Amino acid sequence: MPTNDYVAHAVGYVDNEGPKIVTSRFSDPDSYTLDRYEATGGYNATRAVLQMNPADVHSQVRDAVLLGRGGAGFPAGVKWGFMPPIWPRYLVVNGDESEPGTYKDRLLMERDPHQLIEGCLITCYALGLNTCFLYVRGEMALAQERLARALNDAYAAGYVGRNMFGTDVGIDVVLTWGAGAYIVGEETALIESLEGNRGMPRLKPPFFPAAKGLYMKPTIVNNVETLANVPWIVLNGADAYKRYGSERSPGTRMLAISGHVNRPGVYEVEQGKVTFRELFYGDNYCQGIRDGNELKMFIPGGGSAPWFFPEQLDLPLEAADVGAAGSMLGSGAIVVMDETTDAVRACLRVVRFFARESCGKCTPCREGTNWEEKILQRIDDGYGRLEDIDLLLDIGSQISPGNYPTASFEAEGLEANPFPPKQTTICPLGPSSVAPITSAIRRFRHEFEEKIAASALTNGHHGDADHDEHPEEVSA
């Protein structure tokens, strides 16, 4: 029974009312053990699957419309179908969760490692491959430990490896882990990292992993949460799965809601059925903004997502609707900011993240994000110039040309630009740095202007180029 409260041994998780597909064991203190897993029906899905023909397993997942939970939301069953008939082929599990605001894969790995392993086994079986690499974010020591133990136990029990469950099927799951690089969450960068290289993304095309992935062989890269859904789907069927969530987005997804709400937490929520308003203010969810403050803005899908504002509160958590409204649901990370938030500093902080995490491979991202950060830092330090505001937008347009996705701003008569952005870069990291800039400047330009004007007073300059006494510029 849901306790509708925090779960002490799964810090951050809120066991509220609602169907639980992937977090069903989170409330058990020993949920990560093989004993508990088996006692709650664990590995029955794999046993059943081994009697089926692989194509039927694949069809079930395809019919369930299991959307990828890593951010892009592409249907897993369709992605699986992109592999050419070439062997060997590999499954790589993306557990490199590091999008700001996101954590759900960490909990899935820490709290229910066997569920993930089972998802891997079933996927490998469906696709006829026998080597899976489970790539965990480097900083997640507990997740690595729990998965290592779970794999050792599962191998010992004969559930993984040679002659699984006494059949002729053999599948290996190899645990591997990163070492601190956000960009490795991008699938081609993850593959580079798994090959022992710098985690720099490959260009797509031609390097779509399903065709040319790990060692240039067909490779499926799936997110942890995506695969955690697989055992439930094959055990209960696609139709049962589709009874949850919306028609376009069946099932549930895990959302991490952080920031200025009264009950932040990781919630398993039916897709497409709840609005942001219910989520922020509802009793079953976050129970309102702290101190009764006004909502100023929120990030609906991780640091890479353009910001939303009170006008967007009634949108349902449905990918297509959010996309059309100018942002994305991304990795299920919602960051709520109340009226006390400094929009310039919030913008700087998110931009700084992308500048620090740029891999450096392509010019616009390497140079552009760094430049953006320097300008924003200068403004925040009190050395801003009025022309910096448009310069920031210009730099953004050189990374991401054209109309950058933004929410509508009716007060200014501005319409929404739909997601996704265009890019001059190899991967979406650089363009992501433009999200906070366009979001913040479009909505809160006056805050930038006020900060520049105020600092011009205190620093004795007039906030324009001619009279700028910014020390670095003098030395440059």
Added chain:
Amino acid sequence: MSRLSAANVLLAKEIIARYPRPKSALLPLLHLAQEQDGYVAEDAMEHIAELIGVTAAEVLGTCSFYEMFKREPVGRYMINICTNISCQLMGGEELLHHAEERLGVRPGGTTEDGMFTLEDVECIAACTEAPCLQVNYRYEYHVDNERFDELVDELARGSRHDIPRHGTLGRVRQHLDPERAAGIRAPESTGEPQWYTSRKPKEEAR
């Protein structure tokens, strides 16, 4: 300092064997070196280069890309304070400033006694428990200034037995028993697994 010890070379060989190509073991081997010495020494990089058959420059190229690998000695405890957006909103930057004063070092610096290295880091995936930090990649949640001071005292006293010294991540390793393993597929191998072929419906099988 320091090539891999004989015991770690054995472990390294076991790790290398579970990847289709030796270079894929590079990150785990760099972690192994860091676990041995607390940081990744130049000699260790050269040794790893020999073990996986690449140049030392290639090892350095990979090693230097990832933030967790420290190429200079660091403190026994690495304190990583998150200042990314969710933590910033809840006081992460203020916590960092407090930590700087308490420890007397700037981010990236190590205390003179070699106990602590302070870093300000990006999102560590505990956003609802902000502000948060990791000590040697073990979480501390809702850390305010008092809690931070307590934590530093606990660590200095050596009473945090749950936190190993810097370099050790998960304390359980996967062990792939060759008797149990199905056999890692090398990219040069070809053909479907036999079990897959035999399970396909007849009309598809050909």
Added chain:
Amino acid sequence: MTSTEASTGVPFTLNGEDFEADNGELLIDAAERHGVHIPRFCHHPRMKPVGMCRMCLVEVDTGRGPALQPSCMLPVTPEMKVETESEATKQAQDGVLEFLLANHPLDCPVCDKGGECPLQDNAYAYGPGESRFVEEKRHFEKPIPISDLVHLDRERCILCDRCTRFASEVAGDPLIHFIDRGSQTQVNTFPDHPFSSYFSGNTVQICPVGALTAAPYRFKARPWDLEAVESTSMIDTAGARVVLQSSQDKLVRILGVDSDAVNWSWLSDKDRFIYEANTSENRIVEPRIWSNDTHRSVRWTEATKVAARALRIDPERVAAIGGARLSLESQYAWTKLLKGVIGTDNADAQLGDGIPGALVLGVERATIAHACQPGSVIVLVGPDPKEELPTLYLRLRHAVVEDGVKLVEITPRATSLSELASVRLRATPGTVGQVVNAIVTESFDQPIGGVDGSRLRAAHRLLTSDSPVTMVFGRSNLAESARYIADAVGGIKRLREDAAFLPALRRGNVHGALEMGLTPGFLPGAVRNRRSVFGNWASTPDFEGKDTDGILRAAVAGDIDTLVLLGADPMADFPDRQLAEEALDNVGTIIAVDTFLTESSRRSDIVLPAAMFGEHDGTFLNLERRLSPIRAKVTAPGLCRPDWMIAAELSLAVGPDLGFASLDELRAEMSQVIGSLEDLDWDALASADDGPIIVPRRNWDLEFGDPAALPAVSSYGFRLVVDRKLWDEGTMIQESASLAKLAPRAELRLSPADVQLMELSNQTHVTVDQGEVSFDLPFVADPAVAPRTAWLPARLPGFDVRRLLAAGRSITNVRLRIPDHGESDHDGGSEVRHG
């Protein structure tokens, strides 16, 4: 659309015009071919595209609306619509350029690249003209040496990945790498592991900014001061195409030319930096005559007169060694002087370290492109190509790594290609002929020459597959008779009648020399001397001459009165030093035609100063029998003359004259006399992209005997392998200031198994006992060496390995033991002479 386009092309639209691209052609290349230049930094036509710099973004519509795409990564697809001039394209390119300049220092006035810098050029053509970047720029320590030859300025670097890709993809020496991340990314080496690649200079040439500079060229000239001419490198027989650049009549730089047939724009550092020797103060710049125990300078007329007197004797008592330094024209002139005027057949361009002339001239020649075609098989019986023919090595490496070419390697020790080989046969010295014979006769039952049956079988399987087979052969071991190599060639020929061959001789234009008859028994055009009328020649030799070994032996026996050294230094290069020394001591008159005073020319009675590479016009013949131009760029110093002119002067003095007074007349005669040059358009050669292959009109057939038996097993249990390194004590290298210090010290290499077996692990030195002499030498354990083999490169500082060699031995056996005296002065190999 031009009507000449192949109808199988891929139709696409470029700025509103319809064109056709080749199948799979990248957009950036297709556009260039149709006259539309798309700016780029990271793209290089000889390396895999990476799409990193983003400068080549253009607007492309493949039916789903226009989008910016990197044209260097995008193969043209049917009906693709491309806009390289649209507003979106311009904005993207301008933006990228502004980003690249943001952190780029404004030190163009003091930058070597200024004036020929792609970043500078593109900044004029694209971009906003002025920077809006007012922040502090990125700082790194200004140029740091990353090797003895290359400096790196990381502030100027735009991280295009060209140098690093070259090092790893092309050279296979990933010693430079991206280090760190994001805006802090830099190119660098591992600490104390310098970028000591033989090919490091290429990174300077392909750097699109002034980040990488060559130590020998730094601050030597400005691009607008340079004069340039295309030529051919003469450092080895690959004949890499180069541009010679001079400033104020001095060679200051050599760049690689993208010859599709040969070097694909790549050069070895020896090709690139050897020009420093031209301006060495040790150049011989005037004729000299030995008198009263010293060389004194004389006028040409006097030198010629004295030399002519020495040449006007019984032709059988005249001999000439060398000629590989010469142009094809000079080689013809000298052959005509020696064989047609003086009448001696004692002429040999090889110094006992090559392959019999008849074998080289007689086998069916392959082209490099033929050998490297996708899917073919290459069998290597010869030297390490990376050490002796480095630009050929790059082609072979590319073929194996990228094009699926299978390599069968049959060598006495590992080479730089071994790790890439499909089959490696480590045949101990003296056994390669029998090893190949075992493959041919399918004798897989027992091991031979240390090679077991399964490997022989694997080699047989590859060599008898449907794939074309090319044999790259040369002297893999100077301590082993060339006879064994000939046997191996014969074996492959028997196995595969359709096999083609690349004779991997090392020395400069030696193929030209052999083709022009500077080898016993032959006349120009690879024809056998039939002792009858030849062209317009007055006569031909009426005896079969001797090779270098024979000449030197005859000299020792007192049968040679006059010896011409045509750029040859037998004291240093002939494998048997003692024989060379005794021979030179016994000859009446030595005439050296040379550029430096070598050990041998120092002993000469007459020294005639020759023009060097870069100082004379001529023609080169490479190992494919491909002709290419050698061009003069600077004036020869002092009284130096082209070699053909020296021959002509001497002939005039010996009488009769050679019949040509200019290069044009000389070439006209060559076309008349030599069948394979009959239709050659000499003038067109200078401007041709890839020179023609000549096909000799031979009047003879190559024959092979039975392979020699295996050499007897000796109680001296180790067989010696002696070969060469790229950097050694060769004269030209030592006269090039930047290269002189690159030669490693000599050390013996032994298999780790032998080191263990002999309990040498605690030793630094080992005693090498050859029977007559023994030396203490430093050694290292090296898995590249087969058991019971001792490997020691020649001409390295510290030890002269030829002290262990003697001409005429089929193999060289040595005994190894722990030194029995203490830690005495080891470094020069202290000698103990027995008995």
